[in-house]
Amino acid sequence: MTDLTIRDATPADIPALHALVESAYRGEASRAGWTTEADLLEGQRTDVEELVSILADPEQGLLTAWRGDDLIGCILIARRGEGIGYFGMLSVSPTLQGGGLGRRLVGAAEAAMADRFAAHRVRISVIPQRETLIGWYERLGYAATGETLPFPYGDERFGQPLRDDLSFIVMEKAIG
Numbered sequence: 822m823t824d825l826t827i828r829d830a831t832p833a834d835i836p837a838l839h840a841l842v843e844s845a846y847r848g849e850a851s852r853a854g855w856t857t858e859a860d861l862l863e864g865q866r867t868d869v870e871e872l873v874s875i876l877a878d879p880e881q882g883l884l885t886a887w888r889g890d891d892l893i894g895c896i897l898i899a900r901r902g903e904g905i906g907y908f909g910m911l912s913v914s915p916t917l918q919g920g921g922l923g924r925r926l927v928g929a930a931e932a933a934m935a936d937r938f939a940a941h942r943v944r945i946s947v948i949p950q951r952e953t954l955i956g957w958y959e960r961l962g963y964a965a966t967g968e969t970l971p972f973p974y975g976d977e978r979f980g981q982p983l984r985d986d987l988s989f990i991v992m993e994k995a996i997g
Contacts, residue, residue: 854915906934
């Protein structure tokens with residue numbers, strides 16, 4: 822990916838961001854990649870209102886990856902307390918997954934959080950049934966903290982669960 826540009830998202834990017842995130846996580850299009858949640862959740866992964874809110878919040882942001890005029894990846898970054906960053910919504914176009922873009926976005930997110938939020942630790946939350954994804958994060962240096970978070974059942978903004986045993990495990994990595 823030599824002609825790749827990673828930059829902060831702008832409000833003009835929101836339609837493309839919404840389409841990318843949905844294609845990476847939900848529905849049949851997501852099955853072209855290895856990070857689909859289509860067997861765990863259906864419905865939306867995010868909505869335009871959430872993306873607008875993220876971009877308006879100085880404690881959050883979205884980094885985007887572009888090949889020419891095509892949005893091919895994104896990642897949410899956020900401050901989660903003194904010295905703690907958080908990333909989520911890591912999305913790579915399903916047909917491009919496995920090519921190293923996700924790793925590059927995580928690296929860019931870690932650097933941005935260290936710079937913008939003075940983060941020295943980064944936390945993420947992952948559905949435990951996504952064992953392959955957890956293994957990938959472990960290879961990037963993230964480790965489970967033992968902490969779990971409940972899944973927001975009943976809030977369709979996060980999707981419609983296909984199982985009743987969803988939750989999140991918290992993983993963390995020291996940076997900088």
